[in-house]
Structure formats: C-alpha cells, structure tokens
Amino acid sequence: MTEQNDPRFATTLARGLSVLRAFRVTDDGLSNAEIAQRTGLPKSTVSRLTFTLRELGYLVQSPRDDRFRPGPTLVAVGHVAAASLSFLVPAHELMQDLADDTGTLVVLAVRDADKLVLIRTWRPRRVASIWLEVGQRIPLQPFSSWRAFIAxxxxxxxxxxADELLPDAQALHAMMDHRPQAHNELAQRGFVSTPAGGWTSAAYNAVSVPFRSSNLAEPVVFTCGALPREAPIERMESEVGPQLATAVRTLERLTGQAPGLIRTEA
Known part of the structure; x- marks a missing residue:
C-alpha cells in the first residue's frame, strides 16, 4: 500500500508542503499560477493553500507585486531542521576547501520522493560560472549522485x-540495474561517477560519495561537479573523486558516523 492510499495519509498537508517545496533560491517570489504550474495542483487549490500558509506565517505576500515569498515561520523551521544536522558544521570547512582546491562546485543532496534536492552548495572562490543552486532537484537518472545514493x-x-508512489517507478527499477556496479565502484574507488552514455543530457561532469548521519533515515550524497571544459571526466575520476572520498571519510571520523557504503549485499 502506498502512503497516498493509506487512510492515515493527510493529502491536504502533503499538498501544502508541495507548495513550500516549489520555491527556489533564485526565485523573486511566485504567483499562484506559477506555483500551480510547478506543483501540478489546480490553481483554485493553490489559492486556498497559499492563503492558509500566508495566514500561518509560512509565506508572505508582497503588496507591490502580489507574489508569495518564504515567510518568517518557514525560515524558523528551516533553522531548526538545519541545526539537527550536526554534521553540517564540520562539513562546511571541509567542503569549502575541497571546492577551492579542485575548482569544482560541491553540493549536498537529500532524497525528496523521486528527486534529489540540493540543500547546501560550496562554490570555488576562483570560478565565476556555477550552474546549480540550493533547492534545485536532480531527476531519477543514472547520474553519479543517484548512483551513490542507490549503492x-x-x-x-x-x-x-519502491513502495512510495513515484511518478516513474520504471526509473527506479532501471537505477537498480546500476546498483551492483555502483556498489563495486564505491568499494574499490571510494566514489562513483556518471557512466559513459549513462545520462546523455548531463551538462557537467560529476563524482559522488554517500554519507550516513545517525539523525537521518537515509544516506545523503556529496557531489563535486564542473563543466566539461573546466574539468574533463578523466580529471574528475583521477583527481577530484579521490579528494571527495577523502573529505567524506574525514567527515565520518570527525562526526563518529558509520561509513556511507553498505558493505554487504543482500
């Protein structure tokens, strides 16, 4: 039984949360129509949800343009959630140093339904063009971050x-075909990359390493990425991947966490 078919599942709450997840760092507010387009909800439903969220302080509505933006209550909840992820404190310096040393963008992603959502980014100080922002979502494809998560x-x-109602269950099954190889790559090299031809729409090269926190039910993923002209895949695999693996292993030691890789296969 999927969560949505469970009588305990609160559909209205789920829809309200989908409205909050629609916002991105680069947005200068969203209208009801834009929220409806991003969430797939009817505009009338979105109007009721944004009214309620505004009244509760999760959203604010600007009088100058009538657009919605994250409100103080949502910001407070976000700070509480971030504080519970204690590994982010030691991770900050490690990942910023990694970004500067490699000239790549370092990101931290967590799973949200059938996407991986970026919750932190570390930008290299000497590289101007960076293409990913906090809040962006990575689709369920054989990309390095998903391969690391599945492995x-x-x-x-x-x-x-698999029991959740994913928009594309076949994509999860296809990813499972990559699991043995990705698991072996993690065991042998300490990181995974996007396989050749694995995701032809990828605009950048990337390597990824999973990390497990005792505060979370699932692994999270650290990824280094760069445009191909700035970091060919050969350099990503020979230099950046090992450096990322070392940084994550250091983070595990500093936080007393178990290795992110499940060492035994079932």
Missing amino acids: ATSPAEIDRI
Whole structure:
C-alpha cells in the first residue's frame, strides 16, 4: 500500500508542503499560477493553500507585486531542521576547501520522493560560472549522485522507497540495474561517477560519495561537479573523486558516523 492510499495519509498537508517545496533560491517570489504550474495542483487549490500558509506565517505576500515569498515561520523551521544536522558544521570547512582546491562546485543532496534536492552548495572562490543552486532537484537518472545514493541504501530502504508512489517507478527499477556496479565502484574507488552514455543530457561532469548521519533515515550524497571544459571526466575520476572520498571519510571520523557504503549485499 502506498502512503497516498493509506487512510492515515493527510493529502491536504502533503499538498501544502508541495507548495513550500516549489520555491527556489533564485526565485523573486511566485504567483499562484506559477506555483500551480510547478506543483501540478489546480490553481483554485493553490489559492486556498497559499492563503492558509500566508495566514500561518509560512509565506508572505508582497503588496507591490502580489507574489508569495518564504515567510518568517518557514525560515524558523528551516533553522531548526538545519541545526539537527550536526554534521553540517564540520562539513562546511571541509567542503569549502575541497571546492577551492579542485575548482569544482560541491553540493549536498537529500532524497525528496523521486528527486534529489540540493540543500547546501560550496562554490570555488576562483570560478565565476556555477550552474546549480540550493533547492534545485536532480531527476531519477543514472547520474553519479543517484548512483551513490542507490549503492548506499540497504535492501530494506530500497523496498520502502519502491513502495512510495513515484511518478516513474520504471526509473527506479532501471537505477537498480546500476546498483551492483555502483556498489563495486564505491568499494574499490571510494566514489562513483556518471557512466559513459549513462545520462546523455548531463551538462557537467560529476563524482559522488554517500554519507550516513545517525539523525537521518537515509544516506545523503556529496557531489563535486564542473563543466566539461573546466574539468574533463578523466580529471574528475583521477583527481577530484579521490579528494571527495577523502573529505567524506574525514567527515565520518570527525562526526563518529558509520561509513556511507553498505558493505554487504543482500
């Protein structure tokens, strides 16, 4: 039984949260029509949800343009959530140094349904053109971040994810075909990359390493990425990947966390 078919599932709450997830760092506010387009909800439903969220302080509405923006209550909730991820404090210096040393963008992604959403980015100080922002979502494709996530999940976690109502369940099954190879790459090299021809629409080269926090039910993923002209895949695999793996292993030691890789296959 999927969560949406469970009588305990609060559909209205889920829709309200989908409205909040529609906002991105680069947005200068969103109209009801834009929120409806991003969430797939009817505009009339969005209007009721944004009214309620505004009244509760999760959204604010500007009188100058009538657009909605994150409100103080949402900001406060975000700070509480961030504070619970204690590994972010030691991760900051490690990942900023990694970004500067490699000239790549370092990102931290967590799973949100059938997407990986970026919750932190570390930009190299000497590189001007960076293309990913906090809040952006990575689709379920054989990209390095998803391969690292799938390789690090336990069989029980995979079953739970598969039970959710994903927009494209076939994509998850296709990713599972990559799991043995990705698992071996993590065990042998300490990182994974996007396989040749694995995602032809990829605009950048990337390597990824999973990380497990005792405060989270699933692994998260650290990724280094760069445009091909700035970092050919050969350099990403020979230099950047090992440096990322070392940074994540250091973070594990500093925080007393278990390795992100599940060492035994079921």
